[in-house]
Amino acid sequence: MTQRVAVLGAGKMGEALLSGMLRAGKPPGDLLLTARRPDRGELLQQRYGVEAVSNIDAAKAADTLIVTVKPQDMATLLDELGPWIPGDRLVISVAAGIPTEFIEHRLADGVPVVRVMSNTPVLVDEAMSAISAGAHAGEEHLRRTEELLAPVGKVLRVPESQQDAVTALSGSGPAYFYYLVEAMTDAGILLGLPRTVAHDLIVQSVIGAAVMLRDSGEHPVKLREAVTSPGGTTINAIRELENHRVRAAFLAAIEAARDRARELGRIS
Numbered sequence: 001m002t003q004r005v006a007v008l009g010a011g012k013m014g015e016a017l018l019s020g021m022l023r024a025g026k027p028p029g030d031l032l033l034t035a036r037r038p039d040r041g042e043l044l045q046q047r048y049g050v051e052a053v054s055n056i057d058a059a060k061a062a063d064t065l066i067v068t069v070k071p072q073d074m075a076t077l078l079d080e081l082g083p084w085i086p087g088d089r090l091v092i093s094v095a096a097g098i099p100t101e102f103i104e105h106r107l108a109d110g111v112p113v114v115r116v117m118s119n120t121p122v123l124v125d126e127a128m129s130a131i132s133a134g135a136h137a138g139e140e141h142l143r144r145t146e147e148l149l150a151p152v153g154k155v156l157r158v159p160e161s162q163q164d165a166v167t168a169l170s171g172s173g174p175a176y177f178y179y180l181v182e183a184m185t186d187a188g189i190l191l192g193l194p195r196t197v198a199h200d201l202i203v204q205s206v207i208g209a210a211v212m213l214r215d216s217g218e219h220p221v222k223l224r225e226a227v228t229s230p231g232g233t234t235i236n237a238i239r240e241l242e243n244h245r246v247r248a249a250f251l252a253a254i255e256a257a258r259d260r261a262r263e264l265g266r267i268s
Contacts, residue, residue, distance in 0.1 A: 005148065006032040006062035008055060008077065009069030010044055013094055016122040017066060017152070022048060023125065024151030032058050036069075059084040064144065066092045067103075072266040074098050078106035087111050090141050092148070094118060096167050097264030100134030112137035114145045117163055117171045118153070127153030128170040132160035153159060164265070168257035176253070181206065 005021065007014045010033045018033060035041035042051030059065060059081045069077050072094050085091065088111040093103055100113040107113070113134035121127050129149045131144055142157060149155045158166060173185040181202050188198025213220060226233045241247070 002063060003144070003172045004030050004032065005064045005066060006034065006053075006058035008034045008058060008065055008067045008081075009073070010035050010040070011068060011070075013118065013119070013122070014068035015044060015068070016120065016127075017068065017094070017118070017148075018044070018048060018050060020122050020127075020152030021148060022050075032062055034058050036073075046125060055081055056084050059089070062089070064090045064092060064148070066094065066148070068094045070099050071095045074102070075106070078103060082106050082108070085111055090114065090137075090144060092116055092145055097161075097164065097261040099265055100132070100137075102265070103117060104134055104136065108137050112141045114141055114143065115160055115163055116149070117166045118149065119171050120174055122152045125152050128173070129153060129155045130158045130163065130166040130170065131155060132158055134160075134165055164258050164261040167261040168254045171261075172254075172257045176250070177206065 003027070007018045010018060014033070018031065021031060022028065028051075031048075031050045033041065033044055033048075033050050033052050034053060034055050035044060035052060041056060044050065045052040053061070055077065065081075065085070067074070067077065074093075085107050087108055089111060090106065091103060091113045093100070094116045096113070096117065100115050103113045104111065114137050115132045115134065116129055118129040123131075127149070129152075131142060131145050131149070146155045181199075184202045185195065185198045188201065189195055193201075205252050209223075212218075212223060216223065224238075227236060
């Protein structure tokens with residue numbers, strides 16, 4: 001049986017998931033979208049051929065609702081939709097920090113909710129998505145969620161208690177890498193390289209290192225040691241990173257992101 005899916009609040013992440021499902025072969029007719037602004041809905045409808053409807057119409061028509069609104073907008077959306085979502089719908093939340101319990105309390109009793117934390121590489125089918133079942137979600141609902149997300153990247157199941165840590169590590173993770181590439185590019189310019197050359201050197205190095213890390217199965221320490229010759233250039237660079245407490249800075253930064261995810265859950 002065909003499952004109709006609606007993406008509610010199609011901002012950047014919602015559009016990314018929508019385009020990913022289309023690239024994976026889901027027919028536009030099996031998808032719906034909603035947007036906060038009518039002009040945004042019209043733009044996405046023209047771009048992807050997916051019908052833009054109201055939130056209530058989406059709740060009535062779709063078997064699966066993927067909620068991608070901002071955390072601070074979740075309560076308002078659920079207050080609007082609550083009476084229109086029957087118990088046989090699956091609600092998938094991609095809102096950072098929002099626990100499934102918060103959503104379940106605003107819906108009819110027994111509605112299954114799955115919490116997801118994904119990230120922006122969904123745009124290139126390389127997302128990392130972690131999913132957690134709410135109180136009423138079972139194996140079937142987790143499988144349906146995995147089927148929707150698997151074409152756009154890797155999917156892991158985690159206990160919901162770990163979702164704030166996931167948000168801090170992989171949800172925000174791409175930004176840390178972009179920040180690092182930006183800093184390394186500046187270093188290349190400082191050393192006399194043109195920006196485009198520095199950028200290409202770093203991006204390909206990052207891609208190659210990531211593929212080696214993924215495919216070799218080796219611990220990152222072992223791979224790093226393979227580059228770090230005694231008395232060589234790399235060990236001098238590593239010494240400076242340690243002197244500037246870069247490792248400690250990453251630990252503190254990711255912990256701060258985790259704490260903010262928890263705050264979003266409390267203030268929503």
